[in-house]
Amino acid sequence: MPDYDIITVGGGLGGAAIAKAMAERGAQVLVVEREAKFKDRVRGEWLAPWGVAEARELGVYETLISDGGYHAAGWDTRLAGNSIGIRDLAATTTPAVHPMTFFHPRAQQALLEAAEKAGAKVRNGARVVGVQPGATPSVTLESNGRSESLTARMIVGADGRGSMVRKWGGFESKEDPDQQWLAGILIENTAAPMDYSVAVFNPFASRIALMFPQGDGRARFYFGARSSEPGMSGDREVPRFIQESVKTGMPAEYFEGASPAGALATFSGADSWVDHPYLDGVVLIGDAAAQSDQTWGQGMALTLRDARILRDALAADDDWNAAGHAYAESHDRQFLDLHTAESWSTAIFMEPGPEADARRAKALPQLAMDQTRVPDIFFSGPGSAPVDEAARRRFFGEE
Numbered sequence: 538m539p540d541y542d543i544i545t546v547g548g549g550l551g552g553a554a555i556a557k558a559m560a561e562r563g564a565q566v567l568v569v570e571r572e573a574k575f576k577d578r579v580r581g582e583w584l585a586p587w588g589v590a591e592a593r594e595l596g597v598y599e600t601l602i603s604d605g606g607y608h609a610a611g612w613d614t615r616l617a618g619n620s621i622g623i624r625d626l627a628a629t630t631t632p633a634v635h636p637m638t639f640f641h642p643r644a645q646q647a648l649l650e651a652a653e654k655a656g657a658k659v660r661n662g663a664r665v666v667g668v669q670p671g672a673t674p675s676v677t678l679e680s681n682g683r684s685e686s687l688t689a690r691m692i693v694g695a696d697g698r699g700s701m702v703r704k705w706g707g708f709e710s711k712e713d714p715d716q717q718w719l720a721g722i723l724i725e726n727t728a729a730p731m732d733y734s735v736a737v738f739n740p741f742a743s744r745i746a747l748m749f750p751q752g753d754g755r756a757r758f759y760f761g762a763r764s765s766e767p768g769m770s771g772d773r774e775v776p777r778f779i780q781e782s783v784k785t786g787m788p789a790e791y792f793e794g795a796s797p798a799g800a801l802a803t804f805s806g807a808d809s810w811v812d813h814p815y816l817d818g819v820v821l822i823g824d825a826a827a828q829s830d831q832t833w834g835q836g837m838a839l840t841l842r843d844a845r846i847l848r849d850a851l852a853a854d855d856d857w858n859a860a861g862h863a864y865a866e867s868h869d870r871q872f873l874d875l876h877t878a879e880s881w882s883t884a885i886f887m888e889p890g891p892e893a894d895a896r897r898a899k900a901l902p903q904l905a906m907d908q909t910r911v912p913d914i915f916f917s918g919p920g921s922a923p924v925d926e927a928a929r930r931r932f933f934g935e936e
């Protein structure tokens with residue numbers, strides 16, 4: 538008999554969500570999380586409407602909303618500083634719910650506690666140093682200077698960006714070229730609106746600036762540019778972050794009298810993924826399976842969808858090897874659509890050069906007049922509408 542049904546490597550949103558969902562179904566679950574206490578790593582804090590719907594399906598919505606979650610209903614798209622209208626996302630998306638924002642470390646802690654309450658065992662401050670795939674897969678972990686090996690029916694790699702479980706499990710990683718980056722910082726006492734998010738695109742300068750309100754004058758701000766420009770990290774770069782955000786079109790008054798409430802850090806936007814994230818008793822979810830360009834804000838929604846689809850696959854089939862393959866096939870379809878839509882958005886909003894300028898000169902006036910030309914996948918999720926040649930032509934203004 539294995540020691541557990543499931544061992545998750547990592548107790549971030551993905552690891553904690555699947556642990557809670559499976560513990561509630563009577564599985565013996567162990568979560569191994571290397572951090573003793575979560576801190577601000579500058580991670581996702583805007584959960585798209587389709588992610589909120591997944592949170593409801595998974596039974597983690599109440600935990601997120603009651604522990605600091607915030608509904609900022611609207612979405613204001615600004616092209617070179619001019620608003621093309623504030624969209625009510627609950628009224629205009631397939632999931633018909635508002636997006637949610639939260640302080641990521643707090644949400645991680647709340648979900649992990651919820652998993653523990655549901656019966657999962659949580660080992661904080663323990664680091665997995667190896668995974669052995671096979672009919673009865675195992676992990677080797679280290680904590681308090683001791684090393685031990687534990688077996689499970691299934692190992693879930695939920696260890697995020699730079700996943701080591703990918704490597705230990707024998708998966709082949711794929712990666713897009715490094716084209717753009719996103720820098721983020723939490724700001725308090727901002728005069729920014731608290732009832733809608735702001736996305737400012739300055740495509741002819743290949744820049745983007747984003748603001749996601751969290752209530753009480755707190756908001757997560759991001760600024761993104763091409764990888765040919767230097768990124769920005771640390772306190773000394775905060776003035777440059779603000780300057781560039783304002784130059785891109787984020788209103789200067791949002792920063793007046795405001796102050797940083799966390800670190801400034803920059804991350805590459807290159808997608809990195811594996812095809813078919815199940816192999817020999819080891820399954821990958823969340824960023825470990827597919828890290829998508831955070832410029833488009835889809836990572837947490839995809840992570841929760843992964844956890845939900847894996848839960849449903851494991852519930853539907855006693856043969857967990859078959860369930861792992863079923864999950865992996867579904868994951869590939871979801872990610873392919875997101876990856877395609879992201880590459881279209883990068884081509885219109887971020888790519889530099891005369892060809893890209895000609896492309897957006899055709900597309901942008903039509904997008905400004907008719908927002909339904911933008912593939913709604915980023916709000917309504919993969920599967921909500923086809924991401925095909927007809928959708929591409931509409932987005933690129935070719936018809």
Ligand SMILES: Cc1cc2nc3c(=O)[nH]c(=O)nc-3n(C[C@H](O)[C@H](O)[C@H](O)COP(=O)(O)OP(=O)(O)OC[C@H]3O[C@@H](n4cnc5c(N)ncnc54)[C@H](O)[C@@H]3O)c2cc1C
Pocket residue numbers: 546547548549550551552569570571572579580581582583584585663664665666695696697698701719720721804822823824825831834835836837838840
């Ligand atoms: C700058 C930035 C902005 C983003 N903005 C958004 C956004 O607005 N909306 C959105 O939806 N997504 C966004 N994302 C993406 C989002 O943060 C991720 O998709 C999401 O956090 C992935 O969750 P996860 O559980 O897979 O991984 P993580 O949150 O990274 O969790 C992995 C966990 O595994 C633990 N771990 C790792 N290795 C080990 C080990 N060997 N042993 C034990 N524990 C281990 C880590 O400590 C960590 O707690 C953003 C990402 C970045 C970087």
